[in-house]
Amino acid sequence: MHNPLIHKLERYTRLSADDRAGALRLFDERHQRYRAKDDIVREGDEPRVMRLVVEGWACRYKYLEDGRRQVLGLFIPGDVCDLNVFILREMDHFIAAVTPVTVAQISRELLEEVTLGNPRLLQALWWESLVNTATQREWLVNLGQRTAFERITHLLCEIYLRLQAAGRSDGLSCEFPLTQTMIADITGLSTVHVSRTFQAVREDGLVEIRDRILVIHDLDALKAASLYNGNYLHLGHEGRHLDANGGAGEPAAAERE
Amino acid sequence: MHNPLIHKLERYTRLSADDRAGALRLFDERHQRYRAKDDIVREGDEPRVMRLVVEGWACRYKYLEDGRRQVLGLFIPGDVCDLNVFILREMDHFIAAVTPVTVAQISRELLEEVTLGNPRLLQALWWESLVNTATQREWLVNLGQRTAFERITHLLCEIYLRLQAAGRSDGLSCEFPLTQTMIADITGLSTVHVSRTFQAVREDGLVEIRDRILVIHDLDALKAASLYNGNYLHLGHEGRHLDANGGAGEPAAAERE
DNA sequence: CGATATGTTGATGACTTTCAACGATAGTGG
C-alpha cells in the first residue's frame, strides 16, 4: 500500500529506511478529522502546528470584505500545509476541508526532532514547500493570462498529475470531488460560466466525469489546450544528488512496499 | 542613512548589532548591476545563489508558450529573491530588472555562515520569505476577484506600503517607475484598459503621478477603493518575542543610524 | 419525502480586449 507523502517525496529524492520511518511518524501524528466545508484554520488564528493531509482534499482560501472568495490552493493527500508558518503571528487566510478530510497535526518540536537526524527528509519537505509556492505562481499565470477554457483544462491537468505523483491515479483517471462552485472560486469565474465552459471541454472529447471520477481521454490534447507546462511541479527527481544509497546498503524504495 | 533590508526586517523583530552586521554582510556581497529589462535569472537556469535587491526594482515573470506574459511579483530594495531555492534543480520562471538594478549575490555558504550564529536574523529572513509567499496569495485574489479599478488601486497601495516599510517613502509619496505595460502584465489587463482605468483612478482624485513619483492624496480612500487589507504584509512586529535586548545591553535600533 | 446543494439554460448587459491611429517623450547619433 502506498503512502502518498512518501510516494511524492520520492519524486524528489530516494529516501532511506530512516527517512521513511520519519515521514511515517509525521504522517501518523495527532490525526484530526473534519467534515466537508469545515474550516481547519481560520484567518486570525495563531499558527501552532504544521499540517499534513492524510486523506481527503482541503483548500486555502481568502475573502474580500464584501464576500467575494478566492481559492488559493488545493491540498491533496500527502500535501503539507505550512512548513514554517510558526514564524508568523497570525494566519492571513483560511484553510478548509473540501471533502471529509483527515489531517495530521505536527508540533514544531516533533518536526524538529524528526528532521534533526534526517537532513534528507528535511530537504524533501523544503522541496515540497517550494513546489507549493511554484504552484501558486502557476495559478497566478492561470488567472492573469489564460482564458476560461484554458483555466479549467489547466486545473484538470494539474490535479491529475499531482494525484499521479502521490500514487493516487489509475491509468488516465483519478478522483475528482470538486463542485463547479469550487472550480469557479479557483478559476475566478462565475459558476454559470464554469458550467458552460466545462461542457465545452467535455464536448471536445478531452475529459469525462462520472461519479466524481475524472477520466482523461487524451492527456496530450488536454495539455495542449491549456498551454500546460509542468515544470513548476519539479517532479524530475531533482534531489537525486541526495539519494539514499539504493544499491547495497538498503533495498530501493520501489522494493519496499 | 537607512538600509532597506534592515529597515524592513526590523518591522519583524528588533535586531542586535550582530544581526545588523550580518545583514550588512549579505547586503554588501558580490554586487551585480543590470540595465532595465535585462534578465537576472532565466527559466532553466540552475539556482546557485540567493539574491537580494540593493537598489532599483526587479520582477519575477513567466511566459506562456504563445508569448503571453504574467508578472508574478515585484522586488524593491531590501527584498530577498529566493531564500531556499538551491533545493530546486532549475528555475521555472524569469527574474528581470525593471529599472537599472543592483543585486547582491549570496552563496549558500555565506548565507549559512552568516545565519549560523544569528538565529534571529535567519528567522527574520524566513519571515521575509513567508511574506513574499503571502503577497503572491494576495495577488491571486487580485487577479481572481478584483475588478480592473480595484486591481490597480490595490497595486498602488501595496507598493506604497512596502516602500514605506523599507524606509523609502516620503510622506504620502514614493518612487513609482512602472510603465503601464508593466502594470498590465501585473494585473492581467490589456495596456489600453490600464490606460483608461488609471485615468479613472486619477480623475477620482485618489492619486497623481509626476516624474515617476506616486503621490497618494487619500490613503484611506485608496484602501477602500481596492478593498485593501494589509494583513498579508505582516508588518506588525510579529517576531517581537525574538527581539534583541533593546534597553540595557545595546542601543535600540532607531538610535543607531 | 422534503430541503438543500448542485448543475443547466436563456436572455441581457457590463466589462474588457483588440485593432488602429496618433501624440508625447526620451534616448541616440550625426
Place this chain on the structure above:
DNA sequence: CCACTATCGTTGAAAGTCATCAACATATCG
C-alpha cells in the same frame, strides 16, 4: 542642436468574453 527612432501613453470604434439574473432540472442528504 536637431533629426531619427523607439517607447510610452491616449483615444475611438467594434467585437468578444464573461457576469448577472432568473428559472428550472437534477442530485444529494437527513
